Amino acid sequence: MKAKNKPADVIAFVLLVVGALMMLMPFYYMISTSLKGPEDIYVNRLVWIPSRLVWKNYVTAWQSEPYFGRYFVNSALIATVTTLLQLFTSALAAYAFSSFNFWGKEPLFMLLLGTMMIPSQVTLVPNYAIIARLGWIDTYRALIVPFAASVFGIFMMRQFFQTIPIELWDAAQIDGCSRFRYLWSVMIPLSRPIFVTNGLFTFIGGWNSFLWPLIVTNTPRLRTIQVGLSQFNQEFGTKPDLLMASSTIAIIPLLIIFFVAQNQFIQGIARTGMKS
Numbered sequence: 001m002k003a004k005n006k007p008a009d010v011i012a013f014v015l016l017v018v019g020a021l022m023m024l025m026p027f028y029y030m031i032s033t034s035l036k037g038p039e040d041i042y043v044n045r046l047v048w049i050p051s052r053l054v055w056k057n058y059v060t061a062w063q064s065e066p067y068f069g070r071y072f073v074n075s076a077l078i079a080t081v082t083t084l085l086q087l088f089t090s091a092l093a094a095y096a097f098s099s100f101n102f103w104g105k106e107p108l109f110m111l112l113l114g115t116m117m118i119p120s121q122v123t124l125v126p127n128y129a130i131i132a133r134l135g136w137i138d139t140y141r142a143l144i145v146p147f148a149a150s151v152f153g154i155f156m157m158r159q160f161f162q163t164i165p166i167e168l169w170d171a172a173q174i175d176g177c178s179r180f181r182y183l184w185s186v187m188i189p190l191s192r193p194i195f196v197t198n199g200l201f202t203f204i205g206g207w208n209s210f211l212w213p214l215i216v217t218n219t220p221r222l223r224t225i226q227v228g229l230s231q232f233n234q235e236f237g238t239k240p241d242l243l244m245a246s247s248t249i250a251i252i253p254l255l256i257i258f259f260v261a262q263n264q265f266i267q268g269i270a271r272t273g274m275k276s
Helices: 002-034 056-064 068-099 105-117 124-134 140-147 151-161 167-174 179-190 192-207 211-216 225-235 240-272
Strands: none
Touching: 002 056, 002 240, 056 068, 056 240, 068 140, 068 151, 068 179, 068 192, 068 225, 105 151, 124 140, 124 211, 140 211, 151 192, 167 179, 179 192, 192 240, 211 225, 225 240
């Protein structure tokens, strides 16, 4: 049996390696370009390996934009607060949809999932009008409050909560445990993988947010790292080494967070679809 499967295993391994290299190629080119000098950039051919490593590009990129550090802080603050709020609201809603029995539960959940089919561009203008009427333009509230809840997060947590045996709730009732105490003391500790997974998705989405921060902010003090990179590109459009250096700096926090949480992330993804 092992001998028969060897050719298929080799083919699968080769395809996986080729796919991985294709996915990593843009990242490698970004990093290599961030370390190139002018002699490797302004040529009529692709230079994959720099002739010399110019580490000064990172310092120059950071210092060239006076608000670059502020963009970093804004993105970290907005992504962190949004993640915490989404985890809180998603846990409450998912707990209700997975553990409570009430009239219209399934149609309401289907209606909630149906909203995921609506493109975000459709609700962009209404959301902006609401934020403007509330007087939140150019404030942190405009960048955080509209993303305090997520249908995708509710769906993922609901799927995970349904994998937890109902017998635990029966045992908790015997001990006099309330609904909220059961969620806090039993469900949440057992659901750490899905909290990490959902939090990772939310943080990445908040960190990479571009369009919404662009239209609701008017001053550099509230702009995020992605908006800052777009302005950096306009200002230094003829200097790809500095643009690639700033882009590399922008993805470092995401890489660190992913590698720290990858085990919980994989476990959360694997267990989310075990029970519908």
